[in-house]
Amino acid sequence: MQIGILETGHAPDALRPDLGDYADLFEGLLSGHDFTFRRYDVEAQEMPASPQDCDGWLITGSRHGAYEDHPWIPPLEAFIRAVREAEVPMVGICFGHQIIAQALGGRVEKFAGGWAVGRQLYDFGGEAVALNAWHQDQVTVAPPGARAVAASAFCENAALLYSDRIWSIQPHPEFDARFIRGLIEHRGGAVPEDRLSAAEAALERPTDSARIADHMAQILKGLRA
Template structure:
């Protein structure tokens, strides 16, 4: 099964030698499920011809805001709507979660409550789990078709679904402790020091990334 990764940002240069870029993180996260991956770096204006270029799709995170006036944002939103119309399986993570909501009629904003960084607690389908997060933007108004599957005390719309073919997740199941440490070191400048310290302290605790990876894989294979 061919999964098209729509890459909307790049990892910090200092992390590339040891961790690879965002598409590499997802290939590792979803390894062992029988997928073949092709990446289109849409942030660099490289787009597929359309929804049929892959069997399923995944949109990565990004340091950019979905509401920012980048020239690649409108064609990405159009592609999202085309994938939706074609009923292809689609997964969005962090920025991907946000841009899908925006493309389908929702609102994304810089959250006045600040940042969510490091290991966070979520409720998903009435179960508790922990995942690493790194965001200030949030989906603040749901699209008409969206339904909430998961949330946290900080993020009300943390996991969304649209029909049976779109699943979006605000936190980062692809971020392990080492990568999160790299973000603390290289992209922590805008985050309050006390939150960075807490994120650092929580690196020793496990997350439920494997469980979410299995759910993402099952969604893409439907």
């Protein structure tokens, strides 16, 4: 089946030659699940014509805020609502998580608690899951009908389930230790030093990215919520 990757941002220029762009990271994360991929540069206003153009949709992270005034955000929100109406599977990561929530009636804001950077622990129904994060914005009010299926002390709405076909998550299962190290070097200027130091100290600790990738694949295949 074909998955449409809606690129709402791009990796830092300095990281792309060795580590790839965001879409490359997702294709690697979901390898082995019999997917093919088609990319849409949404940030450059390249939008799919229809929710049926692909069998499932994945919305990437972005350096932009979902609440910012960019010409591509309203069409993306309209497309998200069309995907829900068409009952096509959709997954959102970080900005993707936020823009789905905003499009469906939730609220996204800069969190008063500041930044989450590097390895974080999340509660998935009583099970601890470790994933890398890189965000200050988060979903502060979930949309009507959405159910929080993961949380942390820092992020109340860490993963949201809308139906058996739409699921989103705030942290980044596609970011490995090398990518976090690169972000610290190239996009860490706005992040407090203590948070960067804590992220660096945890770089070699394991994460549960493969487990979350399997769950993403199940959602995109329409097999389970």
